[in-house]
Amino acid sequence: MFLNSTKLILSNTMMIGVIMTICSNNWFSMWMGLEISLLSFIPMMQTNKILSSESMIKYFIIQSVASTLMLLSTIIMLIGVSMMNEMMLTISMLIKIGSAPFHNWVIFIIETMNYYEMWIMLTIIKMPPLTILFNNNHSNLMIPIVLGMIISSVSCLNQTSLKKTIGFSSIYNISLMLLTINKFNIMIVFMLIYAFMLGLLLSIINKMMIGFINQMILNEKTMFLKMNLWINMLSMGGFPPLMGFFNKLMILQTMINLNQIVVATIVVLTSMLVMLFYMRLTFTLMFTTSTTTKWMFNMKLSYFNLTMNFILFPSLIFLTSMN
Incomplete structure (x- = not known):
């Protein structure tokens, strides 16, 4: 832009x-x-x-x-x-x-x-x-929170547009933020990490000029660029080694400390559906091979994205254990 x-x-x-x-x-x-x-x-x-x-x-x-x-x-x-x-x-x-x-x-x-x-x-x-x-x-926000987690995780399964997929993912993450509305520091940390992950993902999608799932199949991008997008999507879904899992971990820990086991169970089940449609996108991307590369991608941005996704989560866990 x-x-x-x-x-x-x-x-x-x-x-x-x-x-x-x-x-x-x-x-x-x-x-x-x-x-x-x-x-x-x-x-x-x-x-x-x-x-x-x-x-x-x-x-x-x-x-x-x-x-x-x-x-x-x-x-x-x-x-x-x-x-x-x-x-x-x-x-x-x-x-x-x-x-x-x-x-x-x-x-x-x-x-x-x-x-x-x-x-x-x-x-x-x-x-x-x-x-x-x-x-x-x-x-009392429990009804809109549960509705948001269920509706967004289920509605995104039949989407083909990446923007609508990210929109439903945002609705799901807003529901997770509302779970910690009384703990403002946790909500701020959640929003900062989510904003950082979303910025990385949108920057790659903007560079690749991908708007729909079928455009991932008919592409001629390098495997390194596909791996970069794959890691960012797994981070948005909350895959454990990546920094997106830190947000889910904070929410689950907060719910367990408040003895809200039912809500924690709903979070886990709906997170599996969120992970499902992000895995669908990543497998669609990775199971196609590229033959040529028509243009060069910013390699510095790619290395930065991969480094932050792998390094930030262990760093946050280390800083949390120090307190």
């Missing part, structure tokens, strides 16, 4: 809105920060695709409805005439982050986006609503 001056300014104003929401101590300032980040991110979604404008309008409508619902719940909270304000605020934040059962808008608009804006929407934009959910810690 060519980062021009307009997108640079929009990125700065978007980060101002994100930081404003995270650092605010009242609901109206948080609402203002959400609106600033929303109005800054919408122009960044514009691409050369035909349905880009439609996706922008859909995103604006969904986020506006959620912001209006948050503002209404805040007003009710200040007046003090109803106890439904916490539920309304929780629903509005679940709509903003695209958690189940309000996840369909993510799949609708993600297909027309560039990978840079897609990474922003799946990571940075979701931090302010998660912060608001942490502040509104009286809400």
Whole structure:
């Protein structure tokens, strides 16, 4: 992606809105920060695709409805005439982050986006609503969490688009983050590792110009590049030697410490389905041989991806054992 001056300014104003929401101590300032980040991110979604404008309008409508619902719940909270304000605020934040059962808008608009804006929407934009959910810690999120894990893991099995696959994977990871909503430090570590893994995966897919599974079969890439993409997909699925497994390990350890064995069992079973569709992608890629290479790939980026996937997880385990 060519980062021009307009997108640079929009990125700065978007980060101002994100930081404003995270650092605010009242609901109206948080609402203002959400609106600033929303109005800054919408122009960044514009691409050369035909349905880009439609996706922008859909995103604006969904986020506006959620912001209006948050503002209404805040007003009710200040007046003090109803106890439904916490539920309304929780629903509005679940709509903003695209958690189940309000996840369909993510799949609708993600297909027309560039990978840079897609990474922003799946990571940075979701931090302010998660912060608001942490502040509104009286809400019970077990039903949307279980729905998110089951729906996203099952719905992705019949997908052929890589963007929709990553979208469902993001919905699944949001459900895992909501499990640790009361432990903000664990949730932040989870988000940072997930954002790093997703950035590595999207950078390789963008370089390879792959959008669907059948494009992996009919490709002429080198085996080293295929191995690189394979390792990153296994890391996203949570394969044990890689750093993606550290996120699943944190969630399972937290659930076991809280004596939530049923939820930990659901996490393990749905993680197997997530691993299944990532393994389907990787085997489709690795079981095809390439004959020629039409262009060169950035080898420094490839070595960096492989090194970070193999080295970061043992480093995190070592640092955890030191405490």
